[in-house]
Amino acid sequence: MKILITGTSRGIGLACAKKYLEMGHEVIGFDVAESDLSSPSYTHMIVDIKKDLPDLDGINVLINNAGIQEGPDVIETNLSATIAVTEKYAFQDSIHSVLFMASSSASNGAEFPEYAASKGGVVTYMKNTALRLAKYGATSNSISAGGVYTPLNAHIMDDPKLMQQCLDETLLGRWASAEEIADLSYYLTNVNKSMTGQDLLIDNGEQLKSNFIW
Template sequence: MNLKGKTAIVTGGNSGIGLAIVLELARQGANIVIDYLVHPEATEELEEQVRALGNCVIGVRADVSKVSELQSLFAQAVEAFDHVDIMVNNAGVETRTSILDTTEEQYDRVLAINLKSAFFGTQLAAQQMIKQGGGGRIINISSVHEDWPMPGNTAYCLSKGGMRMLTRTAGVELAPHGILVVGVGPGAVSTPINSVTMSDEALLKRLDASIPLGRVAKPEEIANLVAFLASDGASYLTATTVFADGGIMQSSPGL
């Protein structure tokens, strides 16, 4: 997987799965644009790690739920590196609320950060890739919950279901331009978004027991898949989601 000379934007790139993706793409030779909104100190530390790998990197503070800030993110990426070859729509949040108790504010926030940002991130990436020529890769970090209900987290599931159809439809629309659009659907991953479960021994034990492989994923395992999808090895994959869930979607109580 050689990404030498490629430029990758990773939204929500300074923590969790995004951080692991940044580091793995850098290990494969890509120049990196780290989008972040909070914790600039974490971004600065991550930039140093990328530079230590011998790669060029910039951090850009942008609220990806706002199209104007996404446009600024792309403008700064192109100014720094002249082109964008890989777009990773990774930024995401959840509220862990049900259809009965989700507020309008919670709904708007989840859909804006998870789905709106991916839609316009895909649009802007495709426009830039078409302008520069040569195709490109757009990778949407979705979830098993784009297809698998999670009661008590309804807005999140809705946003990921929307990302599923974004990936499929945009993949078909952009195929003539050589732009591949693929989703990555992680199962349970050891990241800050799952900190409540990861810090509770009983909850974690129950979660592990529900996964055929017997454990949650490491962020690096998701990042490895993203790097593959960005590489020439995935040249015939588009308009689909690759699930990395340890088999949890196929688990059964054994009736």
């Protein structure tokens, strides 16, 4: 199948690209940065998803992964551009599945206000996409990850005290790896046939953890 992934230069996007290549698929990656990933089945395109999007046909799986945490373009990048990418590439006869990388912030409202709002919008738009993709027999779902070991979180990972504080907030005392998210992405888009319109919270029990006081 032909897989389009946004934000493939590092982190979850890169892990997803490697996973789909490993499983024998053709992968096209969009990013504003260059990529060190090299494979006959991988095409890397320098694309700012907020601007002009190239014409591509025959996309089977779309993974909306590109996003930022802070800055004046958070809403435009995380939500508006994600909508634009989906509207351009998802609604065609070849489509099999669309996956959105949301965030646990979409449901708990934590972190930066614009970031949380943008990811909440992504989850709602994912459901809208599921409604409209049904006629193609295609699925639309999202992953709302909590802490993940990626370069985006290097400022936490490089601070042992802060890192431990974050781990202590989870039930399982751990964060997810980018490869773990990639494995789940593959299941949702290639194995799954019946789950659609759903947001999966992958946070090692962080939101469930609470101190109950009588």
